[in-house]
Each structure stands twice: as C-alpha cells, then as structure tokens.
Amino acid sequence: MRVRLSTSSFSHLIVKSAAFCLIAFAVYTMLVIITKPNVTVMLNQWQGNMVAAQDYIYDHNDRPIVVVGSSLAAKIDMEYLEPDYWNLAFAGGSVSTGLEIIARSGAGPKIVCIEANIFRDTDEKMIGDLFTPVVWKWKKYLPSLRLRYQPFTVAYNLVNRLFKTKSRLESEYQVDPEFFKKMLDSYRRDYAKAPDEREVSRRIGVIRGQVEKISARNARFIFFETPIHPGLADSVQSSYVRKRLMEAFPPGAYTWLPRPDDAKYRTTDGIHLTDGSAYEFARVFQKTVGDAIGKSGLRE
Amino acid sequence: MLFNSWEFVALVAVTFVLYYLPALKRWQIHVLIASSFVFYAYHLPSLLALLLVSIFINATASFLIHNSNDQRLKRLYAVLGVVFNLAILGFFKYNKLIAGLVVSDLSKLDGIGAVIIALPLPIGVSFYTFEGITLVVDVFRSREKSRSYIRTRNYLDHLRNTCLFISFFPHLVSGPILKAHDFMPQIMAKLLKDVDWGRVFRFVVLGYFLKMVIADNLKDQTFWVAYPFFQGQSSIVLVLMIFGFVIQIYSDFAGYSFIAMGIAEIFGYKLPLNFNCPFISQSFTELWTRWHISLSTFLRDYLYISMGGNRRGEIRTYFNLMMTMTLGGLWHGATWNFGLWGLAHGIALAIERPFQKRRDPNARESSWPVKAFKMSFITAYFCAAAMFFKIPEFSHLILYVKTIFLNWSVQTSKTISLSILMFSLPVFLYHMLYLFNRKYGESFYKKIEYVLFGGMLFLILVNKGDAGAFIYFQF
Numbered sequence: 187m188r189v190r191l192s193t194s195s196f197s198h199l200i201v202k203s204a205a206f207c208l209i210a211f212a213v214y215t216m217l218v219i220i221t222k223p224n225v226t227v228m229l230n231q232w233q234g235n236m237v238a239a240q241d242y243i244y245d246h247n248d249r250p251i252v253v254v255g256s257s258l259a260a261k262i263d264m265e266y267l268e269p270d271y272w273n274l275a276f277a278g279g280s281v282s283t284g285l286e287i288i289a290r291s292g293a294g295p296k297i298v299c300i301e302a303n304i305f306r307d308t309d310e311k312m313i314g315d316l317f318t319p320v321v322w323k324w325k326k327y328l329p330s331l332r333l334r335y336q337p338f339t340v341a342y343n344l345v346n347r348l349f350k351t352k353s354r355l356e357s358e359y360q361v362d363p364e365f366f367k368k369m370l371d372s373y374r375r376d377y378a379k380a381p382d383e384r385e386v387s388r389r390i391g392v393i394r395g396q397v398e399k400i401s402a403r404n405a406r407f408i409f410f411e412t413p414i415h416p417g418l419a420d421s422v423q424s425s426y427v428r429k430r431l432m433e434a435f436p437p438g439a440y441t442w443l444p445r446p447d448d449a450k451y452r453t454t455d456g457i458h459l460t461d462g463s464a465y466e467f468a469r470v471f472q473k474t475v476g477d478a479i480g481k482s483g484l485r486e
Numbered sequence: 487m488l489f490n491s492w493e494f495v496a497l498v499a500v501t502f503v504l505y506y507l508p509a510l511k512r513w514q515i516h517v518l519i520a521s522s523f524v525f526y527a528y529h530l531p532s533l534l535a536l537l538l539v540s541i542f543i544n545a546t547a548s549f550l551i552h553n554s555n556d557q558r559l560k561r562l563y564a565v566l567g568v569v570f571n572l573a574i575l576g577f578f579k580y581n582k583l584i585a586g587l588v589v590s591d592l593s594k595l596d597g598i599g600a601v602i603i604a605l606p607l608p609i610g611v612s613f614y615t616f617e618g619i620t621l622v623v624d625v626f627r628s629r630e631k632s633r634s635y636i637r638t639r640n641y642l643d644h645l646r647n648t649c650l651f652i653s654f655f656p657h658l659v660s661g662p663i664l665k666a667h668d669f670m671p672q673i674m675a676k677l678l679k680d681v682d683w684g685r686v687f688r689f690v691v692l693g694y695f696l697k698m699v700i701a702d703n704l705k706d707q708t709f710w711v712a713y714p715f716f717q718g719q720s721s722i723v724l725v726l727m728i729f730g731f732v733i734q735i736y737s738d739f740a741g742y743s744f745i746a747m748g749i750a751e752i753f754g755y756k757l758p759l760n761f762n763c764p765f766i767s768q769s770f771t772e773l774w775t776r777w778h779i780s781l782s783t784f785l786r787d788y789l790y791i792s793m794g795g796n797r798r799g800e801i802r803t804y805f806n807l808m809m810t811m812t813l814g815g816l817w818h819g820a821t822w823n824f825g826l827w828g829l830a831h832g833i834a835l836a837i838e839r840p841f842q843k844r845r846d847p848n849a850r851e852s853s854w855p856v857k858a859f860k861m862s863f864i865t866a867y868f869c870a871a872a873m874f875f876k877i878p879e880f881s882h883l884i885l886y887v888k889t890i891f892l893n894w895s896v897q898t899s900k901t902i903s904l905s906i907l908m909f910s911l912p913v914f915l916y917h918m919l920y921l922f923n924r925k926y927g928e929s930f931y932k933k934i935e936y937v938l939f940g941g942m943l944f945l946i947l948v949n950k951g952d953a954g955a956f957i958y959f960q961f
Contacts, residue, residue, distance in 0.1 A: 197684045199936055203691070206940025211947060229905045230706035232952040315952075336949045338703070338908050346900060365717060 214337070215330040223340045224347075228333075235276040237334045238264075239287050239316055242272050244326045247293035251475065254284025255301025258412040261459045266468035280306035282389065283313065285396035290317050294403040299475060302409045302431050302442075303424070303457075305381060305389050369455035370415060377421035386427075390434045397435070408478055409435060410443040413451040413459065413467060443474050487528040489745050490698060490953055497521060497655075498749060505753060506678045514675060515650050518753060522655035526610070533608045536574070537653060543570050544618035545641075545648035548625040548666075552636045560626060567622035571615040577602075578611055583820040610659035612817055614652050616784055617664050621648065623788055624666040636670075647673050654755070656746040660739070660958040662760040662780035665787070669755070676754030688939065689748030695942040696741030700909050702951030704734035707905045713882040717889055720896040723903055724889060730906035731876050732869045733913050736761065738957045739778070763920045764868075765913075768852075768860040770834045771842060773868065785814045804839070808832035818875070823883070827874035834867060 228234035242249070249272040253259055259275035267273060272295075274284035281300050286308050288295065316322060325331045333339070397407060409431065418424060432442070451463040459467060487494050501521040505514055527534040547567030551560045576584065582603050589599075625636060638644055651669050652658075708731040710716060716724060743760035750757045764776035774782040790810040796803040808829060815828020852860070877883040923931050 199684055199939065200687045202936035203687070203939040203943060206936055207943035207947070210940065210944040214944070214948065227901065229703070229901060230709075230952075232706055330948050337945065338905075338949055342901075342904055342908065345904065365714060368714065 211330065215328055218330045218335045223335065223343065225334050225339055225343045227343055227346055229339055229342060231277050233333050233336075233339065235279060235312065236315065237332070238276065239274065239312070240325065240332050240334065242274060242293070243287065243291040243316065243322075244329075244332070246272050247288075247291050250296040251299065252284070252288060252293075252295040252297070253299045253301070254281050254288070255412075256280055256304040256306060258303050258414070258457060258459075259301035261412070261461075261464040262468045262471065263461075263464060266465050268472060271472070275301060276309075276312075279309055279312070280304070282306070282308040282392050282396060285393065285400065286313050287316065289396055289399045295400075295405050297408060297475070297479065298400060298405050299408045299410055300393075302411050302428060303414065305386060305427055307389060308392060366455060370417070373415075373418055373456045374421070377418050377423040380422050380426040386430055390430060394434060406441070407435070408441040408443060408475060410471065410474075411445055413446040413448045413453075413463070415453055415456040416448045418456055419445075419448045441478050443471075443478060446470065487525050488953070488955065489742065490694070493528065494525075497525060498752070502752060505676075511675065515646055515673065518655070519646070519649050519653060522650075522653040522658060525655040526653065526658055530609075536578075536608050536611070537614065540571070540574060540614060540618055541649050541652050542645070543567065544621050544652065545645040548621050548636065548648070549641055549644050551622065551625045553639075564622055564626040568619050571618045571622075575611060575615045578605060578607055580816075580820045581605070613661050613663055614658065616781075616788075616817075617652050617666075619788060620664070620784065621651065621666040621670075628667075654750070656749040657757055660742050660746075660956055662743055662746065662758050663784050664757065664780070665784070668758060672755050680754060681752060686748045686751045689744045689751065691939050691942050691946075693741045693744030693746075693748060694946055696737040696744065696913075697956070698741075698950040698953070699942075699945045700912060701734050701738035701741060701957075702954055703909050703949075704730050704737065704906065704951075705954050706952065707902050707909075708734055708876070710902060711876050711886070713877070713879065713885070716886055718896070719889075719893065719902070720898040721890050721893045722898045724886065724893065726903050726906045728869050728873055728876070730910060732865075732872050733906075733910045735872070735875070735957055736764065736777075737913060742956045742958065763917050765865050765917050766861055766921055767864045768857060769842065770831065770838050770864060770867075773864055774831075774835070777868075781814065781817070785810050789813065804836040807835045807839070811835065819878075821878055823874045823878045823880065827871055830871040830874065 228237055242252075249270060251271045253262065253267075253271065253273045253275055255275035256279055257275070257277040260273065260277050260279065262273055262275070264271075264273055274287055276283065283306075285298070285300075288298065290313070321331075329335055401407075411428070413419075414424070446467065451467060452460045453463070454460055487497065501517060504510055504517045510517060523534060526537060544567060547563050547570070550563045551567075554560050554563065585599065585603055636644055636647075638647070647670060650673060651664065651666065654664075654669075657664060708727050710719060710723075711727050711731060716727070719727070740761035743757075747757045747759070758780055760778060760780050762776045762779065764773055767773035767776055790806055793806045793809065794802060795806060798806075809832070811832030812825050812828040815824045815826070815831070818824045818827070873883055873886065877886055919931065
C-alpha cells in the first residue's frame, strides 16, 4: 500500500526538528566527552542515587571495596572514603538494590560491605531504569545519556560554582530539637515492632541468591551496622534484624564488624548520622574493615 | 497504562495499523473501542464493569430522549440519566465525605458501610460521568431531531458511538472532558491521508516535554512541601515551592492534554484545547478560559447556566459563581480542602465581576507594566490558592503559612530554589512566545519552530526526570 502523505501535514518541521535534535545530541555528547564537566551537586535525591549507581556501572566498577545498604549507609559520603571504596548505598535504597547493581553490571569487587541495620525490598524501578535493555550499554559510550550530564544539572553546577559555599563538614547541620524529638518518637514506635517474618524470610532469600552470584566472582562479604540513637540500637526491630541476618550469614562463614559505640555519634533524626558524625564513623569504619581484611587473610 | 510507558506506545502502534488497514475499514470505531478497553482495563480489569454500565445507561437514556415526542418523558429520562451519573460519582468518590457527615469516626464503621468506604476510586470516573451528563443534556437540549447528536435510528449504532465517545482512550482517564456536541458529529470513517502529522508532532512533542522534562523534574523539588519537611526550609524556598508546584501541575496536566490531543489526531479526532497559556491571564474570568478549559466550560454550560447563570439578579449571580466554583473544587477530590480551593476562586470571580462590568469596552489597552502587574497578581493568587491543593491537612497548611513568615533567617537551599527557577523557565518562555506571536504575528516563530521542537526532543532524550504518574489520574 503506497501511502501518500500530504506535504502540508507531514511537513519539513518533523524532519528538520529531528535533524536539529540529532545534531544537538551529537554536539552535546562530544562536549561532555571532551570537557568532562565538573558536576558535584545533584538536583534531587533520585538523581543522586542514579548517578552514584551509573558512575559505578560505567566508570568505577573496578573498585575493590563496595558498600551496599540503605540511607543509613548512604550517609558515608564518597568524600570521606578512600579511593578503593565505592558506596552503592542509597537514600530510600536497600542492600538488595546495591547487590543487584553489582550482579547485573558484571563487576567483580573483592570486598562487599553489607549494612545490617535495615531490611527493604529491591528497588525494581531503579534497577529497571539503570538496566533498560540495550540502551544501558550505550551509555558507556554516550555519557550525555547519563543523569550526571543532564544539561540542567551541568548548568546548575556552573552557576553554583559562582557562589562558594562552606563544605558540608564546616556547615554542620543544626538539628532542630523539636523536629528531632518528633522523628525519634516516631522511630521508637516503629522500632518497637518486629518486621513481618514472611517478608523478612523472603528478603533474606533474595539477598542470599545475590550473595551467591557475586561470591562466584571471588568476592568476600563483610557485615556492619551504622550507629543509630542508643535508644533504638537494641530495640525489638534492630535486635530482630541483627539476629535473622546472623542466622542467615553466620559469623563463622562471614565477617561481622564489631558494633559501633552508638553513644559517640549524633543523628539528625534518630537513625541518620549528621555529616560530622558520618565523617567520624567513616574513619572508624575504614580502619575496622582494613583490620578485618588483614585478620581474615583476605588481602592477597 | 501510563502515556510515558512502552506498553502505551505499543498499544498506539498496533491500533494505528489495524485502524487504517483497508480490510478493517468498516470496523474502525470497533478497533478504537477495543483498544480503549485494553487501555482502561490493563492494570485492573474489574474496573471495566463500571465503565460499561455507565456507557449503557447513558446511551439508553439519550436514545430514549431522542426518540420520545413527549416533553415530560424526555425530561424524566434526562433527569434519570444525570442522577445516575451523579450517583456513580457520589457513591465511589464521595462516600467517605458523606459518611463523615453522619459518622464522626469512620474507623468504627462496620458491615456494608466499611466495605463501601474501602472501595477504590475507579480511574477516570470523574471524567466519564461528566461526559455522560453532557450527552444526556445535549440531546435533551437539542430541539430538533435533525440537529441532535444522535445520527442513527439504530440503538446498537448509537450504543457503539456512545462507547467511543466515553471510552476513547487518549482522553479516558484524565480528560479533556469531551462534550457530546463537539465529539459525536466527528464519529465517521477516517482516512490516513487526512491525518495532519504536523499537528500530531507538535502536540505530542510539546506534551511529552512538559510532562517528562518539566513536571517530572519539578516534582522532586516540590516534594519538600510535605509536612514535616517544609519546616526546615527558608521563607524564600517555601514560596518558590508553591510557585513550582503550580508550574508542575500545569506541565503535568497540560502535557497530558497535549499528548491526548496529538494521539487523537492520529485517528482523525480533534479534542478541545484544555490549557491555553493560563499565566498570561489579566483577570480571573480570563484565567478560567485558559486553565482546564474543558472543566470550566462544563461547569459553565451544565451547572452555572442551569442554576440561572447571571439571569436572576446580582446576588443570585454571585451565589451561582461561588457555588459553581466550590463544586468544581470538590470535583477534584472528596475533601474540604478542594472545596475551599474552589471557593477561593469563586470569591475572586465574584469580587471581580462588578469591575469587569464597569470596564469601558472603548477604553485604551493597558500599558505593559499594568498588564504585567495584572498577570503577576492573577498568577500569585492562583499559587496561593493552590496551597489548598498541595497541603490537604488544614493544620499543616496554617503551619506552612506561619513558617513562611517565621523562616526568613533560615539558609535558602540553592538546589531547590535554582532548580525550580530553571525548570519553570521554559514554561515562562512559552507564555512569552505566545504573547509575542499574538502581537507581532507568527512569521518569526515559523522560522525558528524547528529549533524549538528539536530542542524539546533533545531535552526529552537527555534531561527527563524520574517518571511519575500523571497528577490528574487521582481525580
């Protein structure tokens, strides 16, 4: 069937617009590759999470030590970690999300540090967005498709550099006492209940499968807890999560770091470390990991 | 099924091929109906039952009106048809609101009452019940059968046409609210050669740009309006977030409407414009000819005029205006904050009315600073009223307003404030371009049009936000 398209309707507009788009894309991609814009500030939490994941997948999946976990472990900023580390813990994320990223990207870290504070499901939407069939591999060669180099984000960072700000450690977040109390009370109520046993078993099953897959690439696993408010550290939920994880990944077969001294650290809401405390914990954490690697003879 | 999903693209592609296949030419309307049912039932097939019942009742009522010669019977069928549509809406959407008037603590309800208030809101019910009303009322109001919107004596043909009118998938779940007198006369065989691909392209690209680049990015900044997160933000950010929310909801809803218009054009149907640069409005009256046009015209034609409009004296006119807008607000949601949002706009229209009437039509046009002031004022009022939309809990709303006055010394988040300004800029430029074209003509615009659409395509490719559901799906 020969389709005759009216020139007034299927106009030059479509062809010229598509051509302009392709040229703009090619030019922008070349600019990104050549100039490598310095983008350090993300515009929102979702973008921050996705950028950390994409940076790992495309540029840094050779890092020997990877951290996975939730927003608690995400407070250990990459700035505070040595170059051997990469943090795949995300605000709103989970251990299984980080493990899934490692598994699907084909990476082979030597050590995977698993946060043992919180259980959550894999963020299937994030995994789907990161590993869109076929397209995800193109992003290695077309960095303009990655979230780090979105034009609005690049523009924001250019403008942002005109206004110097204090570093995060210098401008320590001033915790609002009323807000803190409200959040802590809320967490006390949540943490007073054990999570649903069937859900916990299911999630542990998922993590076990992921650990087995990554173990086949000669990775070793270290479990750790981030400090939280002392009133929550031995709550029903915290104790339950700790117990179930230790049963599934016993200290004999896996390395468990000693629990941190929760009283030494400050949180903004009972469970998330302040920037200053996150920095302090990062120092202790890296030393303890280093000791664990040395003791268990994992270092080659 | 979301417009920004691969399943939707596949549905449109398959429907397009089948629709224009010569062998299926006689079955074009049936193809569209089948696709519409697949679209609607994709995630929850059980919802289709209510849609089918609605179509059947509206088709039958309108057919009976059309074929009756007894004016009293016609009126009876019309009243029954309207009452049925409103009953569906009341039952599914306002059950909690109505129950709350009778029972103080809904958690104590048991038996059939508990089951009813636990029923989920069927997607699109606010839109298709209103369309059923337009069909029944339009047929009732058409005085001569030859000018009626029912072009067939065959009930099954009319049922088929009504099925398409109500369930046509581009507009089914979030409008525009179609009027029978606009859509029914378009139902006929369509030819591929008549498709205006330029229009399709413009609507679809603009729609996806507004949704994927503007709305989806802004939502991650306006998220912080929620309690208790707003309490730590500066006054400037609190104000900007409300402004950003209005731009977000405009981009989300207008984006959806433009996509719907573009997709409908592919199949030969023209849907009415739903948003026409609302932020250049210089009066509240004008605002409601530019914002959610299909709803405001519905309210005008089927509610305000039915209540007497402006024909029953000034006091009654003001009452009709405020009641119409309050009910229009409640259409959005079954909680009092939506009613208050509508009332705020009703009051604005009522206050403005005497000044509109006194305007001398021969007076010179205002100067640009005056026009700019009026546009800014109308937009600012619209943003202020939008707080009822975004902050449903009244105590949180009061706290939000209080916090705006208290948090001047709190450090302003550059990320939130600059992001909102950056992502609002394209909407601002779009409105300025509209004004420019209106004053100087479109010759300049035609020269750069491909740059604008090419740029939008580029940004859809490299700057889309985290995909979220369309806001108006919840209504």
